[in-house]
Amino acid sequence: MTPKIARFLAENSPPTPFLVVDLDVIAHNYKRLAKAMPLASIFYAVKANPAPEIIKVLSKLGSSFDTASIYEIEDCLGLGIGADRISFGNTIKKEVDIARAFKHGVNLFAFDSQAELDKLAKAAPGARVFCRIFMTGEGADWPLSRKFGCDLDMARDLLIQARDMGLDPHGVSFHVGSQQRDLTQWDIAVGKTKMLFTALNEKGIELKMVNLGGGFPAKYRTRIPTADAYGEAIMRAMTEHFGNNLPQMIIEPGRGIAGDAGVIQAEVVLVSTKTYDDNRRWVYLDIGKFGGLPETMGEAIQYRLKTPYESGPKGPVVLAGPTCDEVDVLYDKADYKLPLALKVGDKVQILSAGAYTTTYSSVAFNGIPPLRGYYI
Numbered sequence: 001m002t003p004k005i006a007r008f009l010a011e012n013s014p015p016t017p018f019l020v021v022d023l024d025v026i027a028h029n030y031k032r033l034a035k036a037m038p039l040a041s042i043f044y045a046v047k048a049n050p051a052p053e054i055i056k057v058l059s060k061l062g063s064s065f066d067t068a069s070i071y072e073i074e075d076c077l078g079l080g081i082g083a084d085r086i087s088f089g090n091t092i093k094k095e096v097d098i099a100r101a102f103k104h105g106v107n108l109f110a111f112d113s114q115a116e117l118d119k120l121a122k123a124a125p126g127a128r129v130f131c132r133i134f135m136t137g138e139g140a141d142w143p144l145s146r147k148f149g150c151d152l153d154m155a156r157d158l159l160i161q162a163r164d165m166g167l168d169p170h171g172v173s174f175h176v177g178s179q180q181r182d183l184t185q186w187d188i189a190v191g192k193t194k195m196l197f198t199a200l201n202e203k204g205i206e207l208k209m210v211n212l213g214g215g216f217p218a219k220y221r222t223r224i225p226t227a228d229a230y231g232e233a234i235m236r237a238m239t240e241h242f243g244n245n246l247p248q249m250i251i252e253p254g255r256g257i258a259g260d261a262g263v264i265q266a267e268v269v270l271v272s273t274k275t276y277d278d279n280r281r282w283v284y285l286d287i288g289k290f291g292g293l294p295e296t297m298g299e300a301i302q303y304r305l306k307t308p309y310e311s312g313p314k315g316p317v318v319l320a321g322p323t324c325d326e327v328d329v330l331y332d333k334a335d336y337k338l339p340l341a342l343k344v345g346d347k348v349q350i351l352s353a354g355a356y357t358t359t360y361s362s363v364a365f366n367g368i369p370p371l372r373g374y375y376i
Contacts, residue, residue, distance in 0.1 A: 001306065001351060005263050008376055009349075016267040016347070017287035018372040021049070021354050023057050025261035030061050033216065033253055036231030040249040043087050045214055046072045048254025048355040049262070053375035055079050058257070066252040070097040077104060089173075089211075089252065091116055091132055091148055098123035110173060110211075112150045117158055121165040128170035129162050130211055131155045133196070135189055141179035141220075141300050148175065152192060156199050163205055171209030171247065172196050178255060179301065180215035181224055183233035187240070189213075194241040209248040210238070216251075218259025218352040221302040221334075227256075255355040262354025264292070264371070268346045269322050280316045283338060285348060288321010288328040292361035292371040293350075296330040306349040309339035323366045 002022045009020065034042060043066040044058050050072060055065070056079060064085040067073045076086055083105030088098070091112040098109065102124035109124060111117050112132040120129055134149030150158070159169040172193045176185040190210070197207050212234060217224040225233075238246055270284040287293060295301035314337040321328035342348075361371035 001263055001349065004376055008374065009263075009265060012374075014372065014374070016265050017285070017291060018374060019262050019264050019292070019353060019358055020374045020376060021051070021054070021258070021262040023053060023261070023375055025354075026054055026057050026257060027061060029253075029257045029260065030058055030063060032227045033231075033251070033256060034061075036227040037234065037249070037251060039235070039246065040212065040251045043089070043250055043252050044257060045089075045252045045254030046076065047359065049258040049357075049373075050075060050359060051373055051375055052079055054258060055081070059085075064250075066254075070094075070100050073101050073104065073106060083107070087250075093119065095119040095123045102127060108170070111158070111162075112148060112155075114158065114161075117162060117165065117167075121162075121167055125166055126168065128168045130171040130173050130209060131159050131162075131169075132173045132175070132211075133189075133192060135174050135176055135185070138177070138182065138185065141177075141181070141222075141302075143177045152196060152199075155196055159196070159200055159205060159207070160203055169200070169205050169207060171207050171211060173211030173213060173250075175213035175252075176215045178215060179217045179220070181217060181222065183225060183229060185215075186212065186234045187237040190234075190237040190241050197242075197247070207247065209250060211250040211252065214252045214254055214256070216253045216256025218255050218355060219304070220352055221304055258355040260352045260354065262352070262357070262373075264350040264353040264357065266348045266350060268342060268344055268348060271342060271344060280318055281338075282320060283317045283342065284320050284322055285330075286322050287350075287371065288323055288330060290323050290325070290328060290362045290365040291321060291368060292353075292357040293321070293330060294360045295356055299331055299334045302331070302334050303353060304351040305336070305338070306351060307339055307342055308346055309341050313340045314338060315340050323368070325365075 004022045043064040045066045047068045066089040068090040087108040089110045132149045162169040174189045266285040266287045317338045319331040358371045358373045
């Protein structure tokens with residue numbers, strides 16, 4: 001909760017729920033990562049929060065942008081960002097969207113399969129491509145461990161085929177998992193990447209880039225290492241495996257830039273119990289999984305909460321959303337405790353909610369409008 005956000009909440013009363021983002025924190029987080037990893041190019045993961053206000057701030061600071069769709073690409077282009085600062089980082093793309101991006105001048109594409117490589121060869125001839133390798137996501141709160149990537153043998157063969165199909169096999173990418181708190185995971189990933197570099201060099205292919213992905217955290221309930229600690233761990237892994245012959249490096253922070261910059265203001269809709277001897281209250285907010293908090297699935301991302309009651313006794317709660325859907329429960333097993341004084345109509349702030357909230361919000365489930373955002 002920054003002074004700017006606190007002042008906005010004190011002076012404004014939009015209908016809840018809504019998100020407030022402090023753009024100074026966006027800039028601070030970008031500069032902090034740039035200082036921690038001065039040899040890496042930052043490609044902000046637009047999907048974390050694509051608000052034009054955020055994109056403009058980061059663009060002025062020199063950021064490039066990792067995009068997941070043609071729509072994000074065209075939004076960035078519309079804000080004056082050059083195509084040479086955009087990567088099409090999703091490994092699952094329609095051929096028509098690849099062609100459209102390539103026509104716009106985008107020349108850096110991710111892939112992890114034969115079929116995706118075939119599309120790239122047809123729709124973006126000669127483009128620079130990088131292959132994403134599989135990681136388990138161990139140690140991450142939001143693992144990303146099944147849908148993306150391929151194993152090393154397949155990646156090697158696909159990069160060789162990329163050359164033979166007229167594409168430029170530019171590099172290798174991986175993602176160690178979102179909200180990754182185990183710094184050793186980058187050493188494992190970089191070690192695998194170096195093996196690929198060596199194998200392809202023996203085939204006459206000189207890869208030029210390592211995309212180190214995201215994973216940089218926001219401040220939720222569990223303590224996290226500093227940005228400097230991440231930078232030191234990653235650079236230690238790079239120098240250990242690549243020596244002095246370092247390739248170009250890219251990082252793709254999303255949560256690590258936008259997460260701590262935002263606060264959601266919500267309202268208590270209902271406080272109830274299910275039986276007369278129930279010692280746990282059910283606290284229902286006017287925002288839930290479908291309103292912008294789907295990362296509470298499996299109680300994976302555990303947000304910090306702020307209520308009007310700084311002192312006084314607390315008791316265990318089940319925290320749930322407002323919709324007429326049984327799965328709209330945020331926290332049941334995560335041992336949340338809230339003030340016993342909490343009542344209907346009280347405001348609750350959900351901290352570090354600047355990433356993966358507004359864009360995850362449903363269009364109109366139960367007729368509820370999408371989560372509004374204010375950028376100050």
